[in-house]
Amino acid sequence: MTPASIVIPTRERLVYLEYALASIAPQAAQAGAEVLVIDDAGPTPEARALAKRFGARYEPHSGPLGLNVARNTGVERSQGELVMFVDDDISAREGWLQALLDSAGANPDVDVFAGRIQVVLDQRTAPHACGREGPPITSLDLGEHDRDTRFAWGANMAIRRSALERVGPFDVTLEHGGDEQEWQERLRTLDPEARVLYVAGAAVEHRRVGEDARLRALARGAYARGRAARRFDAHRSAAHSTAREALTLGACAGHVLRYRCPAGMTSVAHSAGRLREAVKERATSRANVAPQPLNGSAPSDDFLSGASGTVGGLNGVGRRLTDELDAAWALLSGRQLKLARAAKFSPPQRHVLVLSVQRPANRRLAEAADLELTRSRHRVEIHACPPGKAGKFENLNRLLAEHPATGYDWLLVVDDDVELPRGFLDRFIFLCERFSLDLAQPAHRMHSHAAWAVTRRRRASVVRETGFVEIGPVTAFAASTFAALLPFPDLRMGWGLDVHWAAIAREHGWRCGVVDALPINHRAAPAAAGYPREAAVAEARAFLAEHPYVNASEANRTIATHRGW
Helix, strand or coil, X not given: CCCEEEEEEECCCHHHHXXXXXXXXXXXXXXXXXXXXXXXXXXXXXXXXXXXXXXXXXXXXXXXXXXXXXXXXXXHCCCCCEEEEECCCEEECCCHHHHHHHHHHHCCCCCEEEEEEEEEECCCCCCCCCCCCXXXXXXXXXXXXXXXECCCCXXXXXXXXXXXXXXXXXXXXXXXXXXXXXXXXXXXXXCCCCCEEXXXXXXXXXEECHHHHCHHHHHHHHHHHHHHHHHHHHHCCCCCCHXXXXXXXXXXXXXXXXXXXXXXXXXXXXXXXXXXXXXXHHHHHHHHCCCCCCCXXXXXXXXXXXXCCCCCHHHHHHHHHXXXXXXXXXXXXXXXXXXXXXXXXXXXXXXXXXXXXXXXXXXXXXXXXXXXXXXXXXXEEEEEXXXXXXXXXXXXXXXXXXXXXXXXXXXXXXXXXXXXXXXXXXXXXXXXXXXXXXXXXXXXXXXXXXXXXXXXXCCCCCEEEECCCCCCCEEEXXXXXXXXXXXXXXXXXXXXXXXHHHHHHHHHCCCEEEEEEEEEEECCCCCCCXXXXXXXXXXXXXXXXXXXCCCHHHHCCEEEEECXX
């Protein structure tokens, strides 16, 4: 077997990748190790040629799937007994690989090895530092001697294949922080005596050059990591109070002022990210937890959003104005035109099945939505039926029986009370495939009826990766999900089905997302206006008692936000 596999996840950073490969490839050739470049941006001739030049295997994803999917891909497509993970912005020092191999040979009882990570910033552009603040990017420097440590970090980390097979893959729902730690905590759950060994001789430089070393870029990255760190702590029920997060932010700001330390602003940004998530959690908790059960809901109904989502009155007027201003900005900024151009030729023509249950009272809205969908350059087939005495998902299953999804690239389930934006389907499919979404929905406008906060449009966002999509008013299923999700479970109203889908998505490693660039308007009555709410909740309770699901707090979480494509 190959002694070692070196896995380098990368995404659109060829300059950094070239520097990393130049330092790694000679050491790999000398040791007989394989090098894999996992391109999470999708295949490009430039990246392929670069990997080939250094003797590395090029293993691209079809499109962005995330860092942890790339790590898992590297494990699946490699053969080495020891799997080394490095970031694409490192430079391995002489002897790095041999130090890890020697340590693994000398310590057969150790499964995880933490390499030394020393931060190197371009001094031409890096902000002035007082020397008291920590590095602005991932580091690990415990001195010149090997020793046990608590965690290894993905910028320089080696794991035995046997441990990866025993513990399982990295959690693809975690991004920007917490992922390596979560895996190692799973390892310790299986083996409380498991060790992580720091290897001083296995050193890499974690680099930032040019514009990436400027304060603005470093602070932006620190802010994103701060938000992710807080989400991870909350996921583990280990998060500090909002007040404590605010105090920490104040202390970081005080450091900047006291020591006149611009570099300390990265700590301010990290703390600000944590505080923002803490405030968001608090707001979500207030929205989702009512002091008394609502309309027959039990306190244990953690699959409900806790809000009706109904919009009206002065609040509705303000939201409508916000929608108009945002639509004007999208038009004047040229974003909609750029999106239309991008979607004109990509992806190749797809075969799309649209199913809809349409009530006579909503005939005009349904006809308008159907007309908009048929304007697409893709091959679209729409099949609808009246509700009759059956429930939504009973009718959808009847339509699926008559018009199977086999052979289609996408299935769209569209309610009859929704307004779609012009050019919707071409742009929607483009963004879904650009970000490799398996389950997706367009965001709600601010004035739309929407019970889940995570589904409302976010300003300046194009697509958000989430852990959840709703059962309506518009839900898109990629062909990759058909075998597991179709036909739908034998439900009438379908409440709770979306949080079950979220659990299935996590199990299969599917990506879920909300497309903010194409917000829709859910026009008609809010959920449960056409049937007893108590019956819908009771049906969901019975279904989820026997099926896995994610709770409301997890469902309302945004994993990553993409502001461009």
